[in-house]
Structures are given as structure tokens and as C-alpha cells.
Amino acid sequence: MSERSIAVAFEKARAEERALLVGCMPAGFPTVERSIAAMTAMVESGVDVIELEIPYSDPVMDGPVIQRASDIALAGGVRVADALRVVEAVTATGAPVVIMTYWNPIEQYGVDAFARDLAAAGGTGLITPDLIPEEAAEWLAASDAYGLDRTFLVAPSSTDERLAMTVAHCRGFVYATALMGVTGARERTSEAAPILVGRVREVTDLPVGVGLGVSTGAQAAEVGRYADGVIVGSALVRTVLDAPDEASGLAALRALSTELAEGVRAVRS
């Protein structure tokens, strides 16, 4: 394991007998500087790891909240190179930053070049929602070359064979999509998620993060009982999206981050 690996943060949380909190935010939403301020506020309020999403024009795995935030970021002119600048700035706060990105922006940047620049910026690796291991030869090579983590997704519909194959290609942690669907807050967390996490644990010792649908401290606590990491996206993004101004948006973001951080700490007490 490289010292940059996100697994270091998972180990720390495990030592504290709690789940890790991963908070997602699109780079450049609503501007590059304000997205850095938002992620810094999240870290200061107890978010352990920042999942930085590179805005993409056609985000098929994302629900309406992250779509709108991505559209706003793109309309503001954010570039892939800006996302790397955000990685550097947020990494400086001490929190690990993992990038979540659809594949085409990376392919156009150049897979090897992106891996090189992400490593130089201090990022831990990539979560790739529309890249499956069968299509990932170039990324497997580049992530090996630069010591980056790679997180592929597993889903409730994954067969045992595919799940084992996918997990075998992961490094850092495994992303379990809690339900069949897209990102976005749900009133109830998924019943399929603990089963899926159990299936992953049968084939790996890697930490398992659960995403899709978590929006409250209580839900974070519930998911944290069986998962190593709780991944929250849309609910956090919505605080900024719905706020009338930057200050109130940041205040709401801090409040929710604090609630979620307490949630993952309430887990095993």
C-alpha cells in the first residue's frame, strides 16, 4: 500500500472503531474557488475524505442534484485541469482526495498523463462509475505506474463471478452501490446494501464504502454499522445548490457535515 492510498484513512477510522465519512462535491461548483472553500469546510466539519467529481456533460449515474451542480460548473467554464488544482488545494488541508469521474474526460486528457498529474497533485486515485475492469487496461497500467488507487463499482445485480473479478481489480477501497439507481437522497437506506457488503467481504479484505441515498446522520450511523465507509453526495451538494448565498450555503454544508460525522462516530458506541 502506498502512503498516499486512501486505505491509510480507512485504517485510521478502523482504529477509532468507526466508519469513515466520504463527502462528494463537484469541482468548480459553483466556481473553482468556492468549491475549494466548500470542500475545506467539509473537512473542517469532520468529513474524512473528499470525493471530488469532475463535472461531465452526460453523467448517467447521477441524479438531478449532482447533474444540476455539474451543469453549473460546466457553464462556469471549469476544466479538467482545474479539478487537479482543486485536488492540490484540498489535499493541503490534510484530507485525502479521491476523484470520481466518468471515463471520457480522462481518455481525452490522456490516461497516463492524467494519472501522472493526479499523482503530482496529491490525489489518491479514481472512482470510475462508467468504467468496468474489462475496458480498463490503460487505466490499470497507469494506476500501477503512478501508485494510484482504483475503485470500481459493485452493484446488487453483480454476479458472484463479476463481483470477485471487479474486486480483484480494486485498490484502496471498493465502492458498493447500495441500490439499483442513480445518486440522490432517499428517505430509507437500502436493504440490499448490507447483503452486498457481505458478499464483498467474502472475497476481499479491502475496505468497503457504501454510496447512493445517504442524507442524514441517522442514515450514516445505520450504514456505518456494516460498511467501512459512508459515501454522501447529493445531500451535501444540495445544501450549496439550495442556499440563497455563499455564506448560508457554507453554514448549511458545515451543519450537515457535522451531523454526518457524528453519525459515523455513533456507529459502534
Place this chain on the structure above:
Amino acid sequence: MTAPPLTSGTAAVPDAAGHFGRYGGRFVPEALVAALDELDREYRAALADPTFQAEFDRMLREYAGTPSLLYRAERLSAEAGARILLKREDLNHTGAHKVRNVLGQALLTKRMGKPRVIAETGAGQHGVASATAAAYLDLECVVYMGELDTQRQALNVARMRMLGATVIPVTSGSRTLKDAMNEAMRDWVTNVDRTHYLIGTVAGPHPFPAMVREFVRGIGVEARQQCLELTGALPDAVAACVGGGSNALGIFHAFIDDADVRLYGFEAGGEGIETGRHASSITGGSAGVLHGTRTYVLQDADGQTQESHSISAGLDYPGVGPEHAWLNDIGRARYEPVTDAEAMSAFQLLCRTEGIIPAIESAHALAGALRIIPALTAELGREPTIVVNLSGRGDKDMHTAGRYFGLLDERQG
């Protein structure tokens, strides 16, 4: 003539994972992989099942009205200086080649035991075709359509609703076809257990490009045999318009192994490639990933999809089927842009010489065919024979054409 068998003798591509050379494949959320694997198994099993073939064949003959005519366009030929044969897909039920694909996929949906289909649509043609097949085979049908398109094509929205489909306006992104496709994909991820995603063209993740090709390749099988019967020889060239590319692949595929038959795909050149306002993914785009497949894409340097532009809504898409990307790269087919103005000129010519109003999409194919005649004549030393896929009829385009040619009264325009 009986309909051609579904299984293709020339399907060396794609490979088992859906790759056409470096193109194709699957770039999708893991949650969809199981459904794509199931679909791959089921459609292959269906192709090998004589009962399925017989039923598909019967539906095409009795309901869709195929085989469509191969029509010798005498007056147009005299005007153009070439023997032009029109593959009259415009005469099919619903007025386009698309009925072949939707009947095939809807029948497959029944076979898989799923009660619901979803579809994306731009101008509404694929949506109407899907709603038609759903009504015919008693399936629930939901059509995603960009909000902008629902306003521009209100009549097609009414047609779909008349046929019993639910039309959902998509308000995200650019509110056009590509966003409708994103939304359909999201629906599919969520409801995959009971839903088939009826993709309208030879694009999307494996097995869609190969499967849709199988359902539309009868166009070329028919045309090839009809041309032999009519002229005693194969054509010198086959021309088709290319948006996603299903009508083009449908007519090309039976001719792939006929080395002397030139294959031409005509993309929508919009206002001209140099203006940046076009929908020519192969001519004016670059290799990338869009909607689950690697292919030519209109995109910026960061890989963000760019908006396409064409007077023809059916060609207005910023990607193209991966097999076309491959056929282009290996040189088996040639792809050239045809501008809005060239297409509308051919549209008018066909109306006036043959009494046939083509879809503006198909007018791109005709315009391209007219363009290649001088060079082809010089190369062959004789008048060439060209089969043009008249993929659809132009009733749906009369508002556009009426405005373009100034044929409408003020208050109608």
C-alpha cells in the same frame, strides 16, 4: 420473397465483448452489466430459435409491410445521369426503417418476460415507432424526450400519447436527444428487472450495436437480391444517411463482402463543417466515449459532449454507431458530410421528379449520391448504378420544408 434469416454469415465483428476494432465495448455502470449480459444471451438465443425468427418474419411481412420495394427512379435517373434505385423504406408501417428494429426488440422483450419498454427520442420518430410496437405487443411504454424537442415536435408527442405511451420531457443538460438518452439510461438502471431499454439505433453499450444491426440488416439483404433481379448485377454504390447509423448499417451489411460495391455514409453537415454547427461525428469529431460505447464523438478538448446541429432532427446526434467508426477506419465505407442546403435541394428534386416526399434524413443520402456520380462515372467509364436507402418519408418534415422553401402562409409559418 421471404424475409432473410436473422443470423448473419459475415458477422466477424464485433468480438464477444462487443468491440469493432478499437470501438464499441461497454462503458456503463456496473449495475447494468448483468442486464446487458442477459440481453446478449437472450438475443443470441432468439436468433437461433426458428420460432422467434418465424414470428419476427411474420410481423415484418404482415404488419410492417416488408420487403420494401426497390424502385427504379426513372425521371430522377435521367436528371442525375446515373441509374438510381430507391430502397423504399418510407413505405413501411410508421413510415421508416425503424419499425424493423422496434418490432425485433419488442418481440425480444416479450420473450424475456419483461412488461415494460423505455425509449429515447429526438424528433419523436423512434418514440412513435416504439409506442407503436408497444401497442401492438401489449407492452407498457415510456418515452424520454428532451423538453426542447417536445415543444418543437408537439404533434409527435400527441401521436405517442395516442398510441398509449407515456412521454416524459427531460429538463436536464441541453434538453435534447442526448439528454433523453441519459435519462432513459437512468430509468433503466433503476427498473432493469422489469424493463427493456429499446435503443433506437446501432449505438449504446454491447450488445445493442450488434443486436440492432441484426434486426435491420434485412434492408440490405432485400436490396441486394432485388438489385440482382432488377439489373442482373450488384450496384456500384450504396448510399445512406448516418446519424446514429441504423438505416445505413441495415443496408450496408449485406454488401460488406462485395468488394466492388462502394459504401457511402452521408452525415449531417448542418451549416458546414467549418462553421462548427453540424452533426458529422466521423468527419468533424474524434474518438471518445459516449452513451456506453467508444466511437466518434463531437466533443471539446476535455471530452465534454458538444451540441450537434442539423436541419434533420433524426441526424442531430453528437455520436455515431461504433461499427461505422470501424468501417471508416478500415476504409470499407466512406463517410462525407452533406449540408442542410444540399439535402434540401435533393429533397425538392425528388419531390418534383418522382412525386416522392422523402424524410430530410433520407434527402441527405440522396444529395450525397448525386454528388458522387461524376467521379464514379469517370472511374467506371459508364453510367453507375446507385442504391439509395430512402429510409423514411417526409410527412413529418413538412413544417420544416414549408418554412425552408417559403411555402407557408404567414400565420402558419
